[in-house]
Structure formats: structure tokens, C-alpha cells
Amino acid sequence: MEEGHGGREKGWEGGGVWRGRLRDKRQGVPGLPVARRAMLGGMEERYSKAETLALRRKHIGPSCKVFFAKDPLKIVRAQGQYMFDETGEKYLDCINNVAHVGHSHPYVTKAATKQMELLNTNSRFLHDNLVQYAQRLTATLPEKLSVCYFVNSGSEANDLALRLARQYRGHHDVITLENAYHGHVTSLIDISPYKFNQLGKDSKKEFVHVAPSPDIYRGRYREDHPDPATAYAEEVKKIIEETQKNGRKIAAFIAESMQSCGGQVIPPVGYFQKVAEYVRAAGGVFIADEVQVGFGRVGKHFWAFQLQGEDFVPDIVTMGKPIGNGHPMSCVVTTREIAEKFGASGLEYFNTFGGNPVSCAIGLAVLEVIEKEDLQGNATRVGSYLLELLVEQKKKHPLVGDIRGVGLFVGVDLVKDQQKRTPATAEALHLIYKLKEQKILLSADGPYRNILKFKPPMCFTMEDAKHVVEIIDVLLTEIEEATGMKTGNDVSTNTRCKIKANEGSPQLESANESTSHLNGAACRQENGFYPEKHSVPSKTIRT
Amino acid sequence: MEEGHGGREKGWEGGGVWRGRLRDKRQGVPGLPVARRAMLGGMEERYSKAETLALRRKHIGPSCKVFFAKDPLKIVRAQGQYMFDETGEKYLDCINNVAHVGHSHPYVTKAATKQMELLNTNSRFLHDNLVQYAQRLTATLPEKLSVCYFVNSGSEANDLALRLARQYRGHHDVITLENAYHGHVTSLIDISPYKFNQLGKDSKKEFVHVAPSPDIYRGRYREDHPDPATAYAEEVKKIIEETQKNGRKIAAFIAESMQSCGGQVIPPVGYFQKVAEYVRAAGGVFIADEVQVGFGRVGKHFWAFQLQGEDFVPDIVTMGKPIGNGHPMSCVVTTREIAEKFGASGLEYFNTFGGNPVSCAIGLAVLEVIEKEDLQGNATRVGSYLLELLVEQKKKHPLVGDIRGVGLFVGVDLVKDQQKRTPATAEALHLIYKLKEQKILLSADGPYRNILKFKPPMCFTMEDAKHVVEIIDVLLTEIEEATGMKTGNDVSTNTRCKIKANEGSPQLESANESTSHLNGAACRQENGFYPEKHSVPSKTIRT
Structure with missing residues (x-):
């Protein structure tokens, strides 16, 4: 494995590929013929992604939603703050507060194995x-x-x-x-x-x-x-x-x-x-x-x-x-x-x-x-740095309404209008999908689904923080340019999260009412965890 | 480890010590000074049993009951259908339907370890x-x-x-x-x-x-x-x-x-x-x-x-x-x-x-x-044999009211009176404690706590079945003799499960009413999972 666990010490090894500019949009991934039983970092892939998806539709309750429903991720291994898909692509995980000390931490695995070999029984x-x-x-x-x-x-x-x-x-x-x-x-x-x-x-x-x-x-x-x-x-x-x-x-x-x-x-x-x-x-x-x-x-x-x-x-x-x-x-x-x-x-x-x-x-x-591993210390240091970087973004981007957080628990409240604090629900969702293209996993939540939610594994590094904020910076600029936020064009204000599913260039449907709590709820209800079709601002965005 | 997993193939290795006659009652175990950090089959014992118990009382909710509250078991390792305490004593597990394919099955541990090394994340x-x-x-x-x-x-x-x-x-x-x-x-x-x-x-x-x-x-x-x-x-x-x-x-x-x-x-x-x-x-x-x-x-x-x-x-x-x-x-x-x-x-x-x-x-x-491992086949074969052996006991023992079961799910309904089917609650509890002395783990359940409940790991063997029934035979005979069941002495009939806590020789308190469902419930309520003081039939039993 090229990535050591607990990236804090060993550093961000794949950063060079990502830093400074956006990745090319990956072409054709959903349709890629994936060789079965390909060896992927020790993991034997049993089914192609399409087969996995088909079996999931057949055998898993439809109420159980996947991330990025339009093009779900198949993850086959993970280490520290990184996850890897079936093609070997590496993703920076900014959302997994379960893999707390880092994905697949060897010390935890060893403790589990040692005890499983001896005894696993009830507390009676x-x-x-x-x-x-x-x-x-x-x-x-x-x-x-x-x-x-x-x-x-x-x-x-x-x-x-x-x-x-x-x-x-x-x-x-x-x-x-x-x-x-x-x-x-x-x-x-x-x-x-x-x-x-x-x-x-x-x-x-x-x-x-x-x-x-x-x-x-x-x-x-x-x-x-x-x-x-x-x-x-x-x-x-x-x-x-x-x-x-x-x-x-x-x-x-x-x-x-x-x-x-x-x-x-x-x-x-x-x-x-x-x-x-x-x-x-x-x-x-x-x-x-x-x-x-x-x-x-x-x-x-x-x-x-x-x-x-x-x-x-x-x-x-x-x-x-x-x-x-x-x-x-x-x-x-x-x-x-x-x-x-x-x-x-x-x-x-x-x-x-x-x-x-x-x-x-x-x-x-x-x-x-x-x-x-002093992960509390790391959370304090990296969290403070992440907050600092994000506060800079707030000064720069009208889409950023509020930055709040402590340690590695950070929220970015996206708004269409800084005065009215109108939740930028569609923009947040769009951003999440664009971040995924850039191999960054982040989620949007809250009653309006407009809050970017950082809660990464606790081994998240300074470089990870820098990298994700740099990418967010570029993407926010794009969204703002596309929607005319900087030029005073108010296209994206007061839009509802209702989706129009235009093939090729999905559009955000405007409506002359503020996004209400109820609308936020209705949006979640219509679209499941992440909607099958996600909306993007109405102007075309070049990446 | 001296015991192979899945005893079916490797046989009952410790049977010789147990078979044919009852073990001597273990003396002084609760008070034994147990060396700390003694190596027990690869397991380092951190606390003495008394310390473990004291810490448990301090830090674990009192609603969480232990088996054999009067003298709980400290189990440090297990394999197949056997469990081992901190002194190395081996117990035959007839109750653990969770360790289904056998305690600490290496194939399961291996599968867990392999996957933990790669990835453990959510189903999104x-x-x-x-x-x-x-x-x-x-x-x-x-x-x-x-x-x-x-x-x-x-x-x-x-x-x-x-x-x-x-x-x-x-x-x-x-x-x-x-x-x-x-x-x-x-x-x-x-x-x-x-x-x-x-x-x-x-x-x-x-x-x-x-x-x-x-x-x-x-x-x-x-x-x-x-x-x-x-x-x-x-x-x-x-x-x-x-x-x-x-x-x-x-x-x-x-x-x-x-x-x-x-x-x-x-x-x-x-x-x-x-x-x-x-x-x-x-x-x-x-x-x-x-x-x-x-x-x-x-x-x-x-x-x-x-x-x-x-x-x-x-x-x-x-x-x-x-x-x-x-x-x-x-x-x-x-x-x-x-x-x-x-x-x-x-x-x-x-x-x-x-x-x-x-x-x-x-x-x-x-x-x-x-x-x-054809564990279903094993359940059928061993289960049928166990039932056969128990049915023989029914013919022999007035305490056995009913034998019912299929595969490795078997119940023995103990009664004080075969006609009235009066639940033999205290006798069942006594038997469970006596079986423990003989290094056999069994439980009694049902609304009256009078049903012996067999649900062992699925690798339970013919020899295990034979062994446990032999011991039950001896113990039932003892109880029947002590309570005069065979001689027509009706001391134990119509007794309630209420406990009189006489130091040294706890006694069953008689009462002129049948054990009712309500009494069964009250018994559980008073005594927790297994009561601190368990009742024994009123005559002294020699082992």
C-alpha cells in the first residue's frame, strides 16, 4: 500500500496530482467495462460495478440510499483518510466520522483479531x-x-x-x-x-x-x-x-x-x-x-x-x-x-x-x-487551520454565508443572499457532485441541505485541509460566475430545490418563493439521500 | 490449544475426565487468589476475578445480570463448544446459540480480519x-x-x-x-x-x-x-x-x-x-x-x-x-x-x-x-440422538414432564407432578447450578423458569449429548431422592419460588398454592437473571 496509515505523519502522498488545478472530468466511468476478479489492492472484485448496482436494486431495500445516486461510488478499500474505488482512484474522505482514527487502522484490526481468536461471547x-x-x-x-x-x-x-x-x-x-x-x-x-x-x-x-x-x-x-x-x-x-x-x-x-x-x-x-x-x-x-x-x-x-x-x-x-x-x-x-x-x-x-x-x-x-497518535491535538491544529482557510473563503465568496466549527467538526453554510441568508440548497448539492469529480467526498446537510459538513477521520492533515479548500475555492468561483452572483445577476436567488430532469444539462427550476423548511424536507423526501438527478445552476459551467 | 475447533471431527478430547461419574465439587474457587497477568491460553488476565467483579459492580448497570450470580463465571477463552475460565477449567457450552458455528471459529475470524484490513464503511x-x-x-x-x-x-x-x-x-x-x-x-x-x-x-x-x-x-x-x-x-x-x-x-x-x-x-x-x-x-x-x-x-x-x-x-x-x-x-x-x-x-x-x-x-x-461443515446435518443427527437420550430420561425420572425439540433446539420441561404438570422451578434452577459444578453450561427458561433450554453451538457432538444427559440423569436422581419424589414424599410439590436466604443451606419455602404464571414472573423480578441466592430442594443433597 502506498499510503501509510495516519497521513498526519507520512503526509499527503497523492497531493501533487490534485493540487493547484482541477482534475479533468472523468470520462465514461459509469460505463467502463470493469474486469471481473481484477486484483485491487488485495481486494478481489467479484462483480462489475453495473452488476453490483443491479444486485443492490434487487436485494437491498429501496429506502437504503447510496451517496451520489446518479453515479454511485464503489469503494473497495480505504486507509487513513483515503478511500479507493474499483479502478484504483483515490478519494479524500472529509465526511466519515465513523472511521474515526482512520480507515482500516492496523492497531484496531489487530486488537479485534486477537480477541476474536480467543473469545467472543455475551456479558453474562x-x-x-x-x-x-x-x-x-x-x-x-x-x-x-x-x-x-x-x-x-x-x-x-x-x-x-x-x-x-x-x-x-x-x-x-x-x-x-x-x-x-x-x-x-x-x-x-x-x-x-x-x-x-x-x-x-x-x-x-x-x-x-x-x-x-x-x-x-x-x-x-x-x-x-x-x-x-x-x-x-x-x-x-x-x-x-x-x-x-x-x-x-x-x-x-x-x-x-x-x-x-x-x-x-x-x-x-x-x-x-x-x-x-x-x-x-x-x-x-x-x-x-x-x-x-x-x-x-x-x-x-x-x-x-x-x-x-x-x-x-x-x-x-x-x-x-x-x-x-x-x-x-x-x-x-x-x-x-x-x-x-x-x-x-x-x-x-x-x-x-x-x-x-x-x-x-x-x-x-x-x-x-x-x-x-494525539488525534485530539491533531483535530485542534488541523481544525483551526481548516477554519482559518474557510474564513478566507467567506471573505471572497458571496455563496459562503457562515463558517462555524470546532476541531474537526466544521460547517459551511451556503447562501444565495448574505443578507437574507437564503439557503443555497441546489448550489450545495452541485458543489458536492463537483467535489466528487475532484475525488473529494463531502456532504451537505441541515434542514435545507445547504450546509457543507466536514467531519473527516481524525488523521486528516493540514495538506488535506489546504487541498479541499483550494478546490472549493475554484468551484465556488465557477458557480458564482455561472449564476452571476458576483455580477449582481440574481438567477439563483429564491429557487426551490425541485428538480427538472433535463438529460445532458439538468437545470434548476426557479420559483418565486423562498426555500422554506418544508421545502427542504420535501426535497429530501423527493430525492432520497442524494437525488437521482441533481440540479446545477442554470448557466453552463466549464471545468 | 488442545481442543480443535468443530469437535465433531476431532472428537471430544476432554471427555475422559468427566464421563461416568460426577466431578468433585470445586473448593474455594471464588476466593482463590488468582495471579494477575497469568498467561491463560494466550490471554493475559488483567484483574483477579474478585477485582473484575468489583469493577463490574462499579461500572456496569445493575440491570445487566450475570449467569450464576452467586458465583459468576469468568471466561477467558472458548473454542468450538467449549469455554474456559481463568483457571483453565473447561466447560461444555449447551446454551450459546450465538457462537453458532462454534466459538472462535478460525474461518470467521480470518474473513473478518481480511476485510477489516481492507475496508469497513457504511452501505452508502x-x-x-x-x-x-x-x-x-x-x-x-x-x-x-x-x-x-x-x-x-x-x-x-x-x-x-x-x-x-x-x-x-x-x-x-x-x-x-x-x-x-x-x-x-x-x-x-x-x-x-x-x-x-x-x-x-x-x-x-x-x-x-x-x-x-x-x-x-x-x-x-x-x-x-x-x-x-x-x-x-x-x-x-x-x-x-x-x-x-x-x-x-x-x-x-x-x-x-x-x-x-x-x-x-x-x-x-x-x-x-x-x-x-x-x-x-x-x-x-x-x-x-x-x-x-x-x-x-x-x-x-x-x-x-x-x-x-x-x-x-x-x-x-x-x-x-x-x-x-x-x-x-x-x-x-x-x-x-x-x-x-x-x-x-x-x-x-x-x-x-x-x-x-x-x-x-x-x-x-x-x-x-x-x-x-454440514452443520445442519450435524444438528439433525446430534439433535435426534439428544432427544432419544432425553426421552429415556423421561421414562426414568418423574421430574421430567415433557421433552420437545427439533435439531439442536431442545426443551426439557421439569415438573413436580406429571399429572398436574406443576412447574419444577426451584428444581430446574438447582439443576442448572449443579450442572455448572460439573462444568456444563445450561439454562432454564420459560414463564416458570422450569424448562431446560438446549441451544448449543452447532458443532455439538454425539459425545457431548451423551455426556450431558448422563450427568443430568445422576443429578435428577439425586434431586428426586432428596425431595422424596420417588418415594411418594410430596415435600416439593406446590412450592413457590420465593427464596429464604439461609446461609449455608438455602431452603425452598413451601406454600400451599401452585406456582402461577404471576409467581414465575415475580421470581424473575426478584432474582434477576439468576438469583443471588438460589433455592435447592429442602432435603440435603450429597454430591
Whole structure:
């Protein structure tokens, strides 16, 4: 393998090909006859891409979407922050927050193999890995958070968190944030406006209460507000008061420590403390969902909730994605008090795979790599540099409305109009597809799908940051030129994300209404994860 | 390692020590000072057993129970059907239906390692493993069942099955069986009487309807009924009619193809066909939960629902435990029609870890081992032999009320009175602890915790079967002698499972009432998975 793991030390080896100018658009790739059983970096390709796609259509649920539906990627191997397709093409991965310590990290693989050779069984037997991992994991948290439940996914973790919260005082209602996503099981779709808003008007259950997202760029209280933390917390207080008037009881407030799918939103400092105070006074608990943002991603802290300050301790913390570098595992950590109330019901909690010796060995290995390779330090350094570079872009490009981030969790809010902050949904989608042509994997998310979402493997380098921003710079310039943004031509303003599928030169359909939250949702609903046909600005772009 | 994997070929290597007579009771094990960092078959022991236990108490939720709470086992390695504790003691595993092709199977480990070295990412990229696995897995099923959703646990699978069923026609209600267990997430506790019955009277939700368990030994219609299949199906029909009268609509009937936690219940042939007919007529679907019983365990079929005959095809099949030999993975398979209705909502279904290349490589390896090692054939042969041996025990022991099973899924229903079929709960628990002393791991389950539950790794051998039944024979004789069952002394009849914690010689408290279902539940509730203090029959047993 030419790429060493953890590119930070070994550097960006393929940068020379990419830097400075855009790659030629790849021709004919979708139709390329791919030799079967071609050896690709040790990987035997069993099917041609067309065959893989056909089999997928036949045997995988249509609700399971692929990236870049128009021309999906077939990835056969990955290392560090790079992924390789079936032709050997190398992609820079800026989105995978699961391959946290880097794709295919040999230390993690070795730990998994060693343990698989010895034992993989359930947690009804005593095992050192389980307790050692619980000890190590809780050591990263405030002392009060000392009791673990090991499960298999962020969804299982958040579901269990709700069960813990509800058992605690026998309350049932949940306060969740606008645009929040907490998982795919029934109980979590119920509390995820990101999902249930797509199911129509009556999809919000009576026990669910939606508080405004503490988004100081697009939300109710913005950067010019004297105290947005208090203002947003007061909104939660109002909900609690109203709920109580109706005789309902709050079991929990749940929020990602930073909203990811919700649009890379970083809550103002002090917000969580105030919310926790109100929620606890009402007999509820504070659940910090760290599934997407935990494990040192924010750099200077191990957990994103710690950005709120040392005086803030959640009652329950849920973990997921990065915890096993891709291995299916997750965890809920809570206080002794809550755990004992849960135990007092007498109901056993048994999770067949949760906390097995292999999962724990992998979890331990991930913690060790984060420490040994100083990935938190790297997140701080590279993240700050990435932010700096992006802030430069903001000065330059009218399409860039806001840059926000901490560590290797960064959002770029694209707008059609900097004053009105009109989401540039189609432009973001176009950019994502153009970046793919340049072998860069990035995604757009948020309620309007206009936020570029950086959450790369933690071994992302300075050079990677420089490279991706350079390419974004060129592409934004092109889009702005094509849509006349710089010349005052307002073609792209107030356009909806509805797609006109013109073969050859797909066009963005204009409409005289602002992109609304509902439109954003409708867009996702129509087009799945990434639409089959993606829109581009109406003028032709030369690459 | 002295034990080869897949003992079937290499034979029972440690049998000589165990066979013919009982082992001496191990002395002092709980207090043994265990050297730290002792090398145990390649495994470094980090903590003494006492330390592991203390750390577990500190850091693992008290709802997570251990086997043999009074003296839990610390297992450090396992191979095939054997597990080894920290002192090197070898246990015969008769209960682990997760280590399906045998503990630590090298072929599975190799497949996992090879794929982990290459790539482990989400299913938004095309990958051959995903489609190849889906193809191979659906090939084991009737043609109509062709669309897969890969998830991480049986709970995630059953939750998704409910979502598919509810989306299908927009119905909501669920019919479930008495004593059923379908998983630990909120939506599944709601439909699991095995769980919600422990939470008190009002714990059954309005949308949940409980049908009688089609148990022809303990149920409403027994082996002497001319047509129990029809009789039990009519009960479901009645529920549907009543539900419809109340304006409610059935989304699904869900049942394990054989009830496992519910007491190793094998439904009479023809029952599923009739139930499916009624449920479909009401606009609902039939969900066959194969989480515990699938993947060839029943021997002559790959899926337990196939015992009902070729004319029966469920609408949704859920898989779990054995699917990855311990790796956290699972699957839901359904029809094109149901999958398309689910897709039509527009809501994406994304599961971060589900269907990743490593999970699929492991799933493929498990399927290959089942085939290559003819584990279905082995299940048929060894299972039949085990049943034969147990039937002999039934003739001999008044404690054995019923023997039922197919393949390597076998239940032994222990009774205090063969006529009244009074569950021998305390005796079953006592036997389990005595078997542990003899280095045999077995469990007791069912609503009264009186059913010995055999579900060993599929490489279980004839010699293993012979060995365990020989030991059971000796122990049953002892218990019967001690309790006077053979001499007509009725001390142990009509006793409740309530525990009197007499130090040294714990006693079973007698009470003049039959063990009721409620008592069974209360017993579980009081005592957790296995009680801290287990009861033994009131006369002293010499071993």
C-alpha cells in the first residue's frame, strides 16, 4: 500500500496530482467495462460495478440510499483518510466520522483479531475487557457519570437513554430540538424532527415537544442577540411550563452536544447548563447525544458537551459512530442514581452483543490510538487551520454565508443572499457532485441541505485541509460566475430545490418563493439521500 | 490449544475426565487468589476475578445480570463448544446459540480480519460483500422473500419489521404470543409479554393483543386435542375480530418460529398458515422472528418457520444472534411489495453500521461454514440422538414432564407432578447450578423458569449429548431422592419460588398454592437473571 496509515505523519502522498488545478472530468466511468476478479489492492472484485448496482436494486431495500445516486461510488478499500474505488482512484474522505482514527487502522484490526481468536461471547460472563473498557471510558467523563450500558448502535444507545430517563421518575414526555436526529428505531423517529417532519403534519406525537435549535446564524436568536444562550434556554423553560399546565411530565431533554444532521450547529456556551436546571427542576434528565460528535472530535475536549464548561454535567451521555472505528458498538453512560432506579424495576437489561470481549477490545484500541497518535491535538491544529482557510473563503465568496466549527467538526453554510441568508440548497448539492469529480467526498446537510459538513477521520492533515479548500475555492468561483452572483445577476436567488430532469444539462427550476423548511424536507423526501438527478445552476459551467 | 475447533471431527478430547461419574465439587474457587497477568491460553488476565467483579459492580448497570450470580463465571477463552475460565477449567457450552458455528471459529475470524484490513464503511457506497451476502442469504429463503435490510441486532431487526408492517397498510396494532420476547428496545418491550408482564398490570399497551402460546404441553389446547393448530389459530382470529369491532387495525402478527425464552415451544404444524391467512385478510403481515432459532438450528431446514411446510411463507423474517457468530449484525428480509411500500414514504432508512463490508464478510463466512461443515446435518443427527437420550430420561425420572425439540433446539420441561404438570422451578434452577459444578453450561427458561433450554453451538457432538444427559440423569436422581419424589414424599410439590436466604443451606419455602404464571414472573423480578441466592430442594443433597 502506498499510503501509510495516519497521513498526519507520512503526509499527503497523492497531493501533487490534485493540487493547484482541477482534475479533468472523468470520462465514461459509469460505463467502463470493469474486469471481473481484477486484483485491487488485495481486494478481489467479484462483480462489475453495473452488476453490483443491479444486485443492490434487487436485494437491498429501496429506502437504503447510496451517496451520489446518479453515479454511485464503489469503494473497495480505504486507509487513513483515503478511500479507493474499483479502478484504483483515490478519494479524500472529509465526511466519515465513523472511521474515526482512520480507515482500516492496523492497531484496531489487530486488537479485534486477537480477541476474536480467543473469545467472543455475551456479558453474562465476567470478562476483563468489559470492565477495563468501562473504567477507561468513564475516566474520560466527569466523575458522576460512572455506570455504563454497552449496546450496538447509536440508536440502541438513545433508545436505552430514553428508557433510563422514563424509569427515573416515571415521567414520559421528551423535549427535543428542531431538526434533531437521534436514530432510526421507532422510539427515536418519534423524537427526531429531522425524520418525522417528513411524514406529514400529524407525525409529531403528543409526548414530544420541539424546542428551537440554538442556532445563532439561522435561528430565532442570532449572533447579534446579547445573550442567546439564555434566550434559547428560556424557550425550553416555556415548553416545560406549558407542558406542566397540561398535566404532562418531562422525562428528558435530549440534544446532540452539537447538532450534526441538523446543520452543524454549535450551541452558545451556557445554554446546556440553563436547560439542565429547568429540566431537572421538572423531574427530567439531560441526555447529551455524543453519537456523532464525541471521542475528541472537538479537539480540546474529549466530549463536545464539555465545550459548555466544567460546570455542566449531563445526566446521561450516549455514544456511537466513532466508538469502534466502524465496528458495531455503542454505549450509554449515566449516574449511579439513574442506573439504580432503572435496576429497581427488576427488569433485566440484556443485550446479546453489547459489551462482548471483541467490541470492548476494539473500543479500548480506539481510545489508545486517539491518545497515542494525539488525534485530539491533531483535530485542534488541523481544525483551526481548516477554519482559518474557510474564513478566507467567506471573505471572497458571496455563496459562503457562515463558517462555524470546532476541531474537526466544521460547517459551511451556503447562501444565495448574505443578507437574507437564503439557503443555497441546489448550489450545495452541485458543489458536492463537483467535489466528487475532484475525488473529494463531502456532504451537505441541515434542514435545507445547504450546509457543507466536514467531519473527516481524525488523521486528516493540514495538506488535506489546504487541498479541499483550494478546490472549493475554484468551484465556488465557477458557480458564482455561472449564476452571476458576483455580477449582481440574481438567477439563483429564491429557487426551490425541485428538480427538472433535463438529460445532458439538468437545470434548476426557479420559483418565486423562498426555500422554506418544508421545502427542504420535501426535497429530501423527493430525492432520497442524494437525488437521482441533481440540479446545477442554470448557466453552463466549464471545468 | 488442545481442543480443535468443530469437535465433531476431532472428537471430544476432554471427555475422559468427566464421563461416568460426577466431578468433585470445586473448593474455594471464588476466593482463590488468582495471579494477575497469568498467561491463560494466550490471554493475559488483567484483574483477579474478585477485582473484575468489583469493577463490574462499579461500572456496569445493575440491570445487566450475570449467569450464576452467586458465583459468576469468568471466561477467558472458548473454542468450538467449549469455554474456559481463568483457571483453565473447561466447560461444555449447551446454551450459546450465538457462537453458532462454534466459538472462535478460525474461518470467521480470518474473513473478518481480511476485510477489516481492507475496508469497513457504511452501505452508502456500493460494495460486493453487501450484495453477495444479500444474494446468498435470500437464496436460503422462499423466492418471495428477496429484499434485505441489514442492521446490528435482533432488536433493531424486529423494530424495523414493525416499521415495515405499519407502513404497509398504515395499520398500527400488533398481535403477539403469550410469553414472547422480541427484543430490548422500547417498541419491542411493548410487544414482549415476557418483559412487560414484569412491569405490572397496566403495562400492556392498547395496541398490543396477546394470543395464547401454541404450547401443546402447557397451553389451552394440548396434545390430546384433535387439531390444536386450528384451535390456536382460531384464537388469533377471535382477537382480530374483536379488535376490528373496536375500530382498530392489525399491522402484524409476530412470533418466533419456535418460542425460545417462552419455553422452547414448537407450534403445531399448520398453525402459521392459518394465522397468516387471518392476519392477511385483516390487512396485516406475518413476521417470523428467527433471531434465536434460524440458520439451520432445526437441522432439516435452514429456517424454523419451514417446519410448518412449504405452503407457508412469512411476509417478513427477522434474523439475529447466530448470523455473525457473535459479531453484532442482523437482518430483516421481506417481499418486494412491502419494501416498496416502505420506500414510498420517502423516508430514507440509514443504519450506520448495518451491512458494512466486515459484517457482510462475517455473515458470508458463517453461511459457508454451515455448509462446508454440514452443520445442519450435524444438528439433525446430534439433535435426534439428544432427544432419544432425553426421552429415556423421561421414562426414568418423574421430574421430567415433557421433552420437545427439533435439531439442536431442545426443551426439557421439569415438573413436580406429571399429572398436574406443576412447574419444577426451584428444581430446574438447582439443576442448572449443579450442572455448572460439573462444568456444563445450561439454562432454564420459560414463564416458570422450569424448562431446560438446549441451544448449543452447532458443532455439538454425539459425545457431548451423551455426556450431558448422563450427568443430568445422576443429578435428577439425586434431586428426586432428596425431595422424596420417588418415594411418594410430596415435600416439593406446590412450592413457590420465593427464596429464604439461609446461609449455608438455602431452603425452598413451601406454600400451599401452585406456582402461577404471576409467581414465575415475580421470581424473575426478584432474582434477576439468576438469583443471588438460589433455592435447592429442602432435603440435603450429597454430591
